[in-house]
Amino acid sequence: VLLLALRHRSLTLFTAVNPAIPAGGFIGESKSEILRGLSAHPQFVARTALIPAADAPAEKVCAAREFMRREGLDWPVVLKPDAGQRGSGVAVVRSQDELETYLGAIRADAVVQEHCAGAEFGVFYYRYPGEERGRILSITEKRMPHVTGDGVRTIEELILADRRAVALAERYLNAQAEQLFRVPAPGEPVRLVELGTHCRGALFFDGRRLITDELERAIDRISRSFEGFYFGRYDIRVPAADDLPRARNLKIIEPNVALF
Secondary structure (H helix, E strand, O other): OHHHHHHHOOOOHHHHHOOOOHHHHOOOOOHHHHHHHOOOOHHHEOOEEEEOOOOOHHHHHHHHHHHHHHHOOOOOEEEEEOOOOOOOOOEEEOOHHHHHHHHHHOOOOEEEEEOOOOEEEEEEEEOOOOOOOOEEEEEEEEEOOEEEOOOOOOHHHHHHHOOOHHHHHHHHHHHOHHHOOOOOOOOOEEEOOOOOOHHHOOEEEEOHHHOOHHHHHHHHHHHHOOOOOOEEEEEEEEOOHHHOOOOOOOEEEEEEOOOO
């Protein structure tokens, strides 16, 4: 990065990559604004509403519940900072009490979003200005780790006995704090995390095998509708993994345009 900055005689030239987004999406970009830029294709975008920081806690709660009513949504819903990074502050909320607690504590603009179940992928897209078609550079398959019950051991014991889960035991134990001492039934899978972020304990795998012409055309069509967007990664959920290469039932839950 430093060599390129010297070559082009600018430390900030890279921020021109996405003219539609302040600083090109280097840091602090608004999730709701970028999702709004994709509004020409609402069938591919998770329904989202902005909750301003300036509102009183009670007003925030009313706004979130009104969004749920208007969109016909039930619990759970997802709450996150509008300008968060790396999954920081993201919560899956399942009750009125949890909603009130979250919105009473956050001091920044937040977004409330429909919860999209299923498999999650990070689809990295780019298009050079002047080119007719953009490309998918890579796909990251995000797997939510789980342990399987045996009818004898608690969730805590299963985590500590799992060769891979034990490496991130502190995160998984914290995530499962409310049910650590529950004994799952034999064969019962227990998902350890709900969010597809590496720092929250999700596992990342190379998903390039899922790149198809059909998917690339769909992602390009969505991206080209947002004038001034050329480079970024979409976090996408689909009901089943084989929906992705067919560009079927896609839901963009978050655009990530951080440049590094």
